[in-house]
Amino acid sequence: MTTPLTETQVQELRTQLEARKEQLLQELDEVQVAHRERMKAANSAPQDAYATQANQVAQDAVRDAEARRDHDELVAVRAALERVQDGSYGACQECGADIGLARLQAFPAALRCITCQTQLEQR
Ligand SMILES: [Zn+2]
Known part of the structure; x- marks a missing residue:
């Protein structure tokens, strides 16, 4: 059995969520900046740079997957913060049922x- 969270515990978790949200926003920001700069570089790159481009595409795929994960997590973190606001968090x-403090x-x-x-x- 789990017990409901105390106000202090909710506040601690809220602080964690806020910090995570900031971190995710920053990561997503960096992905976008990197993406824009690559687009610029790609436009001015010579046409025969196939090897570089293939490598770039593979890197982009990894980065896109990471960005998607970050984005999904950001959505979940925002939803959790809303539930802290309306009192349904936990x-x-x-x-x-109570999700439980450990979890x-x-x-x-x-x-x-x-x-x-x-x-x-x-x-
Ligand atoms: Zn359940």
Whole structure:
């Protein structure tokens, strides 16, 4: 059994979420800046630079995947912060049970209790 979070615990987790949000925003910002600069460089690059371009494409794919992950996490972090605001933070989105402090400390943006999360992943 888990107990509801105290106000202090919610505030601590909120601080973690805020810090994570800032970090993700910064990472996504860097990806965009890097992308813009590459577009500029690509436009002025000589046509025969195939090897460089292929390498670049592979790097872009990795970066895009990372950016998507960051973006997904950012969405989850924002949703968690909204739930801190409306007082529903810490309750499972599916069943309403308390998610539990240990799980929230590991994943402050968790939307579901471990039971519901496990079921979701098995579907
Ligand atoms: Zn649940």
